Amino acid sequence: MLRLLALNKTNGKTEERTIIKQTIGFLGAGNMAEAMMKGMITSKQISPNQIIVTNRQNAERLSELEERYGLRTAKREKFPYKPLTVLFLAMKPKDAENVLLSIRPHLSKGTVVASVMAGISLEFMESRLPKGQPVVRVMPNTSSGIGESATAMSVGTSVTAEQELEIEEVLLTMGKVFTIKEDQMDLFTGIAGSGPAYFYYMMENMQKVGEEAGWDDELVQELCAQTILGAAQMVLQGSDSPTELRKKVTSPNGTTAAGLEALHQNGGGKAIQEAILGAASRSEEIQQQLAQLLKKTS
Numbered sequence: 001m002l003r004l005l006a007l008n009k010t011n012g013k014t015e016e017r018t019i020i021k022q023t024i025g026f027l028g029a030g031n032m033a034e035a036m037m038k039g040m041i042t043s044k045q046i047s048p049n050q051i052i053v054t055n056r057q058n059a060e061r062l063s064e065l066e067e068r069y070g071l072r073t074a075k076r077e078k079f080p081y082k083p084l085t086v087l088f089l090a091m092k093p094k095d096a097e098n099v100l101l102s103i104r105p106h107l108s109k110g111t112v113v114a115s116v117m118a119g120i121s122l123e124f125m126e127s128r129l130p131k132g133q134p135v136v137r138v139m140p141n142t143s144s145g146i147g148e149s150a151t152a153m154s155v156g157t158s159v160t161a162e163q164e165l166e167i168e169e170v171l172l173t174m175g176k177v178f179t180i181k182e183d184q185m186d187l188f189t190g191i192a193g194s195g196p197a198y199f200y201y202m203m204e205n206m207q208k209v210g211e212e213a214g215w216d217d218e219l220v221q222e223l224c225a226q227t228i229l230g231a232a233q234m235v236l237q238g239s240d241s242p243t244e245l246r247k248k249v250t251s252p253n254g255t256t257a258a259g260l261e262a263l264h265q266n267g268g269g270k271a272i273q274e275a276i277l278g279a280a281s282r283s284e285e286i287q288q289q290l291a292q293l294l295k296k297t298s
């Protein structure tokens, strides 16, 4: 594996940092691609000139990304596939078929094709790419941009152990990485890929109550964010489970008990479970639609 160890000075301390020597391409320059590229660059383990990105046709968007992060961009038809270690596919699932077929003639075996598209299976990717092309399925979330993603990866049949490590290394620059079985990907998407949106929705609703009471919007926003951050850190840094932690907040006949009772009465727990299952089943549905296509074309 190509990597160098470098010593960097941060806050007066010397720390060891791995410099990753991959060349990374992105087809798709939307929200998810930007979060990933930002996370990689901010980690300082990948330099902007190791990343090249293109999109369908929006040149203005590419200039914006170039200016913001100093990375490289190319027109779609001039995109350089050959030197890439990994090519991320970050377009919408509906564009998967066309994109996979269009990149097919340009790929070399050394490039791992890594899709972040919800519901696009390894089997589908392998069926549309040259035989033996290494493919990986990745499910990040938008917290990649600040190095706090919970990212899943599942590897296809032609990925070598070294390539798997290389991809993991790249993904680790954006947060935590979980190697999972592909059949766990739909549920993972429902929990962690879509997950940030549930917490934003919760915060929007917490803010609504504050606003209605005439509180300053920014203050309520900060309060909500700090409360969610604190609760998450309690789970990550301690040994108590969420259930134990909840019980420690809840005094008998106190305020939390009243709040939780209202949450329960209004279907709060069920609503959260349904949100996850709804997202997971949409991921499964996308996959099944493409499985039909696979049957027709094989």
Ligand SMILES: NC(=O)C1=CN([C@@H]2O[C@H](COP(=O)(O)OP(=O)(O)OC[C@H]3O[C@@H](n4cnc5c(N)ncnc54)[C@H](O)[C@@H]3O)[C@@H](O)[C@H]2O)C=CC1
Residues within 6 Å of the ligand: 027, 028, 029, 030, 031, 032, 033, 054, 055, 056, 057, 058, 076, 090, 091, 092, 093, 095, 099, 116, 117, 118, 139, 140, 141, 142, 193, 194
């Ligand atoms: N937004 C999110 O939180 C997450 C998104 N994803 C997945 O990431 C993918 C992208 O999502 P977003 O970034 O939110 O969408 P987006 O709509 O913001 O970006 C899509 C990008 O794909 C580009 N594109 C479309 N066709 C193309 C082609 N033929 N060649 C090159 N580029 C092409 C568009 O120009 C655009 O830049 C989706 O498949 C989604 O399932 C996965 C995890 C989280």
Ligand SMILES: O=C(O)[C@@H]1CCC=N1
Residues within 6 Å of the ligand: 118, 189, 193, 194
């Ligand atoms: O909403 C979506 O379909 C994508 C996949 C996971 C998060 N966003």
